[in-house]
Amino acid sequence: MPEIEIKYQKNKTIIHNLEDVARSLSRHPQILIVYWSQSLGCGKVTDGLFGYHPLGKLQSTLHRFIKIYVLCDKCSNPETMIYAYRKTLEKQCSACGHVTYLDGSCHKLVRVFSKYV
Numbered sequence: 001m002p003e004i005e006i007k008y009q010k011n012k013t014i015i016h017n018l019e020d021v022a023r024s025l026s027r028h029p030q031i032l033i034v035y036w037s038q039s040l041g042c043g044k045v046t047d048g049l050f051g052y053h054p055l056g057k058l059q060s061t062l063h064r065f066i067k068i069y070v071l072c073d074k075c076s077n078p079e080t081m082i083y084a085y086r087k088t089l090e091k092q093c094s095a096c097g098h099v100t101y102l103d104g105s106c107h108k109l110v111r112v113f114s115k116y117v
Contacts, residue, residue: 028116
């Protein structure tokens with residue numbers, strides 16, 4: 001996975017390689033933006049976030065996203081697919097076949113995954 005490259009413009013943190021990072025995780029870039037904005041409590045723009053956010057904070061939040069929404073809970077393989085069903089998300093591993101159900105009430109990404117999955 002490529003390291004996040006950021007640039008600060010006025011009151012925005014722009015993520016230059018957002019497409020590359022999202023592609024390496026097999027997720028849509030807007031899912032990452034929404035996760036960051038909800039986790040950090042800030043507004044979002046198409047290619048970044050409002051406010052000043054240090055690289056370390058973005059990296060640690062991205063690692064949390066990977067642990068919850070990308071890695072398989074059983075074999076820790078990143079080859080997973082996300083399926084959205086009403087108020088729940090289903091994470092299915094392509095390697096071992098393990099299925100994990102993610103409750104939609106714990107995070108508000110269900111609508112975003114439904115739109116981009």
